[in-house]
Amino acid sequence: MMVEKIKCDCCITGGGPAGVMLGYLLARAGVEVVILEKHKDFFRDFRGDTIHPSALQLMHELDLLDQFLKIPHQKLPRLKINFGNKAVKVCDFSHLPVQCKYIALMPQWDFLNFLAEQGSKFKQFRIIKEAEVNDLIKENGIVTGVKAKTPQGEINVYTNLVVGADGRSSVIRQLADLKVVESGVPIDVLWLHIPKDPALIEQSLGYINNNKMMVLTDRATYFQCGYIIPKGKFEEIKRQGLENFRANIISLAPALNLNVSSIATWDDIKLLTVQINHLQQWYLPGLICIGDAAHAMSPVGGVGINLAIQDAVATANLLSEALPKGPVPVELLKQLQQRRARPAQWIQNIQVIIHNRIVNPNLNRTNKWMAIPLWLFRIFPFLTRIPARIVGMGFRPEHVQK
Ligand SMILES: Cc1cc2nc3c(=O)[nH]c(=O)nc-3n(C[C@H](O)[C@H](O)[C@H](O)COP(=O)(O)OP(=O)(O)OC[C@H]3O[C@@H](n4cnc5c(N)ncnc54)[C@H](O)[C@@H]3O)c2cc1C
Known part of the structure; x- marks a missing residue:
């Protein structure tokens, strides 16, 4: 079988936030870049939506x-949380x-x-979809x-640097045998849609009450709903029945009361496993991992996309001059x-603390820690600027070099 051969300065594996931003x-x-994305489009529903x-x-x-x-x-x-x-x-x-x-x-x-549309305005930008x-x-x-x-056959891409931006289940980091250090997250997320009246404005993101937790994202005509469960408990929840889940x-x-009947079968609900981990070393000669491939993030704070983007900016700032010249x-x-x-x-350390001190105790009915941040934020509203800084900006925000 014929193998197509492609040459470029940088080959990015994965067209998620890290990969597409870096490609752009x-x-x-002026760096010749090829992005390989295994899906045929970007339309995958169960992803974070926060910029x-x-x-x-x-x-x-x-x-x-x-x-x-x-x-x-x-x-x-x-951001509000309903306790x-x-x-x-x-x-x-x-x-x-x-x-x-x-x-x-x-x-x-x-x-x-x-x-991707902005990237395609540059002749150096190429994205190949359905390329796994x-x-x-x-x-x-x-x-x-x-x-x-x-689907057309095999391609070999020869390059000065392979960037693994292929997410939490990175094939690149497995193939490169890079050591993964797990932080262990004791939760999974059930992801589902609940239709909504477009007139209903629900600005709250998080809901916490009596050993249950949920995150709602308003998508105009429906809510994307992330219902948090202890790891491995989906089968038990199924046994308790759909009526109980609703x-x-x-x-x-309670605002979802009218529409929750739209959850007709368990097939309407997707189980997403959550991980927090990082690579001990992100690189080998000729290869580096960024984004979730280097440090898989939990959904807590919805910060993973932002970190992936920040990694992409730092990568471009540091490497774009060296890339066309040969091996980096x-x-x-x-x-x-x-x-x-x-x-x-x-x-990730903050996410682990939130998992251990808030999410997990709440799921296990021993939520004594919850009262402390609740009380502090109510009495001293200016304290809300601290999480805003961490969530909104992250640590060491990057800037585009002109
Ligand atoms: C349940 C859940 C909810 C989340 N919600 C949020 C949120 O609201 N906000 C937020 O900021 N973060 C959220 N996160 C975290 C966020 O999804 C990630 O941190 C972020 O998507 C990482 O971006 P990335 O580009 O590194 O990887 P990804 O977004 O995972 O992209 C990797 C890409 O690589 C492709 N790929 C994989 N393998 C191959 C291969 N072999 N060949 C070619 N292509 C390949 C994939 O198809 C994918 O397009 C959530 C995570 C979970 C688990």
């Missing part, structure tokens, strides 16, 4: 913000030193389509490319890990 930035800097203030700031720095904000989205200037029947503001973005002082809620496929990477090409122990299968949802968010010096790859590993690690 490299092409913009954070620091990511919107990057769009501003790239002169893309006005165009970007024409895509339908909802603005979240603050039982008390709504508590936990994040207020209005004080952040950025252009957009809110989270934009936008389907991820709209965001990725927009970036399944092997590395090595010469004298150095990674020099990848193999991928497509009642649990209503007990958290390992020292530069090491610098990239040094720059991005800590911001990701700090956020």
